[in-house]
Structure formats: C-alpha cells, structure tokens
Amino acid sequence: MRVGMIALGCNKNRVDAEVMLGILQEKGYDLTNDPSRAQVIIVNTCGFIGPAKEEAIETILEMAQYKQEGELKALIVSGCLAQRYPEDLYRDIPEIDAVIGITDEADIAKVIEAVLARKRVLQVAAPGLPAEETARVLTTPPYMAYLKIADGCDNCCSYCAIPMIRGPYHSREMDVLIAEAKRLAQKGVKELVLVAQDTTLYGEDLYGEPRLSELLEAVCAIEGIQWVRVLYTYPERITDKLIQTMERNEKICRYIDMPIQHIDDAVLARMNRNGTGAQIRALAKDLRRRGFTLRTTLITGFPGEDEAAFEALRGFIESCTFDRLGVFPYSQExxxxxxxxxxxxxxxxxxxxxxxxxxxQQRISKELLARRIGQVEEVLIEGYDLRAKTYLGRSRAEAPEIDGQILVHADTDLAVGAFVPVRITQAFDYDLEGVALT
Known part of the structure; x- marks a missing residue:
C-alpha cells in the first residue's frame, strides 16, 4: 500500500508529518512522492491564519481528485486545520475519509486500516504532545533536520489561534531530545535547527525553569553535528545566559530569530505581548553589538494601529535594520x-x-548584504543550478527555507552537504554571490 504525504505550514508541522511517515514505514507501508500513484494520501494541514486555511482546503480538494484520476482509496486530513475545525471538515467535504487531531497522529496506521475497511473516521482528542518519535522519515535534505523541542503555547497573544489549536506549552524531556539528536547525527545530519512555538520557554513546565541553554550545550556535544540553530526565541526571554551560551559554543549559529510583531507600546499591549518597545530596542541594539544576525516578524494593521503607531514601526525598522524581516497583514481569526x-x-x-x-526591507537587506562583500564565510552547499551553472548554499547567517541563498562559483566539484570557504563578491536584494576557495 503506497502512502503519500502533503505537509503544509511551518517546520514544526513538518516534523509531525515526518513522525507519521516513520510510523507508517515501520508498519510496512511504501512511501511515494507521486500523488497519482498513492493509494493513501495524508494532508497535514496548517490552520493558523486565513491564507493558510485556504491553501489547506484547496490542497484537500486537489488531492481528492485522485480518487477519479489516480489510485487513491483513502484521503486523510491531519494537523492544525483538522484540530481546529474537525466537524466542519468531516461534514462539508465528503471526499475526506478521516479527520484526525494532532494528538491522534500516533494512531495513523490504525486510522488507515479503518478507512481501508470502509469506515469513515473522526478522531480528534484534546491537544497535547503529538506522537513521539519512533523512526522519523526526514523530508528535509539529508544534511539538515528540525528538532522540535516543545509543542503548544502559553503566551496567548490576542491575535493568535495556536493555544486553541495546540493547547498549553508542553516541553519534551531533555534526554528524549538528546537521543533523537544523536540518531539524526548518525543519519548524517550536520545542521540541527531547534524549533517550538517558543523555544526560550523550553523546560519551564518540566524543570521549573527554562533549560534551553542546557539543551544547547548537550546538543553541541554530539559528534557529527556542525551547526546548531535556534528559531522562535521570544525577546522577553532572551537572557544574558542564553546569549553567552550561544557565544561560547562554536557550533551554535549567531542567529537570533525573535518575533517582535510591533514596536508601539499601545499596540503591543493590545496584542498581549510581554515587554515594551524600549526593551525590544535595547535588546536589538545589544545583539547587534555582539555580532548576531537578526531576524524578526511583524504584523501590520492590528486593531488600533493608527498612523502614528505605524510610523513608529516604520522608523524602528529603518533604525534597527534587521538582516531578515517578514511582514504579515493582520488576519482576523x-x-x-x-x-x-x-x-x-x-x-x-x-x-x-x-x-x-x-x-x-528590500533596500535594507541589500545594504546589509553589501557589507559582507570581501568576507570569507563558511558555506553549506545545498545544490547546483544547471541554468546559472553555480552551486547554491547558505552560511550561518541564513536559515534554511526562509532566508536567501549564496550563489557559489567553483572550479572544482562541490559535494552537497559539504562546508566550503567562500569569498563573497556580490550582493543582491536577498541573495549573495561568491567564489569557493578550494
């Protein structure tokens, strides 16, 4: 029986999909990337904001067509949209054979068996930690992987549906995470990216205090791991202890991803964000002084954002100059x-x-990238562009999938997954170009 998986949304959702694939592979199912050949298709959905919900529905309906055009016998919907709107999906889209919640993903094999026995399934328990890893099937390139250290969220930002979907914050046990990181290293993973809704809160629910620094130290000690990256760090919880841990360990990329969402105090208060604009400014200035690459996300048009609040945000972006910045118009959820x-x-x-x-940000990005011209940087080679006849890679300053690339010219063959010294020669809006020194 051939199973196909469509994983939508964030990298945390991707990890859940990889765990389900691991469960199915252990049960003897064949995995396929070709939906026309799949007899079972799982759509692991995102349900965070309006556009993500629309994409999920469109994908579900697109996959349903393979019941007529392909070999599809079972269409299963999982993930955030399934957790948030299970009855609606079950009732309104009859092509769906099963709707399962986040916590129920451990039962994916049983659900498929039930559907193949011509039973329609609606199984959505209260949110909690998803299925624990057994034998995860990586959908990322073999040299990098995400390590999901927690699920759920306690921040309760006023615009965000994640606590409703994923439930309260649940950290995974540190020894479980270290064991998983070791297995990934043994598979050839060289870059490990730690993710959660809020990585800086890791461990507080289990150990009475945040333990991200201790987890990072343990992961850095694993043989084979060369880069360690942390995403989704909340600015109010970025402590000096955490910064010093990142500075002290050569394996940790000096890359801080901190979603601030806004800078105006009144808007931040309405968002139910902890901290003030002054604290964000001070932290950003300190991290800049210490040589960190900075990434953030912002929301425009939040209720009550008047012209003065927007101009304050615009002025902050001009003065702070984030290396990476994503902006999203407010979604009324x-x-x-x-x-x-x-x-x-x-x-x-x-x-x-x-x-x-x-x-x-396009202008700011190009200006900041231009400052790197002439520098020699360690670049992880990710592929080759036949049309441009250049290799593609990233440095410690570029996170996978969300940031720009470095186009690398080389006189010799470079292996995918190799770390190569590259002299930067040109800057574009979001990408760089350089020459391999090999």
Whole structure:
C-alpha cells in the first residue's frame, strides 16, 4: 500500500508529518512522492491564519481528485486545520475519509486500516504532545533536520489561534531530545535547527525553569553535528545566559530569530505581548553589538494601529535594520480576543502597510548584504543550478527555507552537504554571490 504525504505550514508541522511517515514505514507501508500513484494520501494541514486555511482546503480538494484520476482509496486530513475545525471538515467535504487531531497522529496506521475497511473516521482528542518519535522519515535534505523541542503555547497573544489549536506549552524531556539528536547525527545530519512555538520557554513546565541553554550545550556535544540553530526565541526571554551560551559554543549559529510583531507600546499591549518597545530596542541594539544576525516578524494593521503607531514601526525598522524581516497583514481569526476588538483596520490598508515595510526591507537587506562583500564565510552547499551553472548554499547567517541563498562559483566539484570557504563578491536584494576557495 503506497502512502503519500502533503505537509503544509511551518517546520514544526513538518516534523509531525515526518513522525507519521516513520510510523507508517515501520508498519510496512511504501512511501511515494507521486500523488497519482498513492493509494493513501495524508494532508497535514496548517490552520493558523486565513491564507493558510485556504491553501489547506484547496490542497484537500486537489488531492481528492485522485480518487477519479489516480489510485487513491483513502484521503486523510491531519494537523492544525483538522484540530481546529474537525466537524466542519468531516461534514462539508465528503471526499475526506478521516479527520484526525494532532494528538491522534500516533494512531495513523490504525486510522488507515479503518478507512481501508470502509469506515469513515473522526478522531480528534484534546491537544497535547503529538506522537513521539519512533523512526522519523526526514523530508528535509539529508544534511539538515528540525528538532522540535516543545509543542503548544502559553503566551496567548490576542491575535493568535495556536493555544486553541495546540493547547498549553508542553516541553519534551531533555534526554528524549538528546537521543533523537544523536540518531539524526548518525543519519548524517550536520545542521540541527531547534524549533517550538517558543523555544526560550523550553523546560519551564518540566524543570521549573527554562533549560534551553542546557539543551544547547548537550546538543553541541554530539559528534557529527556542525551547526546548531535556534528559531522562535521570544525577546522577553532572551537572557544574558542564553546569549553567552550561544557565544561560547562554536557550533551554535549567531542567529537570533525573535518575533517582535510591533514596536508601539499601545499596540503591543493590545496584542498581549510581554515587554515594551524600549526593551525590544535595547535588546536589538545589544545583539547587534555582539555580532548576531537578526531576524524578526511583524504584523501590520492590528486593531488600533493608527498612523502614528505605524510610523513608529516604520522608523524602528529603518533604525534597527534587521538582516531578515517578514511582514504579515493582520488576519482576523475567529475565537481570538483581537477578532472582537474595536478599531479594526481595513484589509486594504493592512496590506498596503505590509507592502510598504517589505519594500523598505528590500533596500535594507541589500545594504546589509553589501557589507559582507570581501568576507570569507563558511558555506553549506545545498545544490547546483544547471541554468546559472553555480552551486547554491547558505552560511550561518541564513536559515534554511526562509532566508536567501549564496550563489557559489567553483572550479572544482562541490559535494552537497559539504562546508566550503567562500569569498563573497556580490550582493543582491536577498541573495549573495561568491567564489569557493578550494
């Protein structure tokens, strides 16, 4: 029986999909990337904001067509959209044979057996930690992997549906994570990226205090791992202890991904974000001084964001100059506190402000990248572009999938997954170009 998987959304969702694939492979199912040949298709959905929900529905309906055009016998929907709207999906899309929640993904093999026995399944328990890893099937390149250290969220930002979908924050046991990291290293993983809804909160629910620094120390001690990267660090929990841990360990990329969402104090308060604009400014300045690459995300058009608040945000972006910056227009999500707030901003204005900040960031990005011209950087080779006749890679300053690339010219063959010294020769809006020194 051939199973195909469509994993939508974030890298945390990708890990859940990889765990399900591992369970199915252990049970003897064959895995395929060709939906026309799959007899079972699992769509692991995202349900965070409106566009993600629309993409999920479109993908489900697209995959359902393979019941007529391919060999499909069972269409299963899992992930965040399934957890958030299980009855709606089950009722409104009859082509779906099973809807399962996040915590129920451990039962994926049993669910497939039930569907193949011509039973329709709706199985969605209360959110908690998803299936624990048995034998995970990586969908990333073999040299890198994500390590999901926790699930759920306790931050309860007023615009965010994640606590409703994923439940409260649950850390995974440190010894379990270290064992998983060792298995990944044994498979050939060289870059390990730690992810969670909030990585800086890791361990507080288990050990009474955050333990991200201790986890990082343990992961750095694993033979074979060469780069360690941390995403989704909340600014109010980035302590000096954590920064010193990242500075002290050569394997840890000096790359801070901290979603700030806004800089105006009134907007931050309405967002239910901890911390103030002054604290964010001070932290960003300190991290810049210490040589960290900075990434953040912002929301434009949040309820109550007037022209003065937006101009404050624009001015901050101009003065702070983040290396990487993503901007999203506010999405009015049902069930969240922000959805019912007064002073909602028109959708057209939300998008216009988003576009304005992204145009500003395009200029800032090119200016910052230009400062790297002439430097020699360690680059992880990821592939080869036949048309451009250049290798593609990333340095410690580029996270996989979300940041730009480095185009590498070389006189000799370079292996995918190899670390190569590269002299940077040119900067573009988001990418760099260089020459391999080999």
């Amino acid at each position: 049902e069930g969240t506190l922000a959805a019912d707030m007064p002073d909602q901003v028109e959708e057209e204005l939300r998008k216009a402000r988003c576009d304005e900040l992204m145009q500003l």
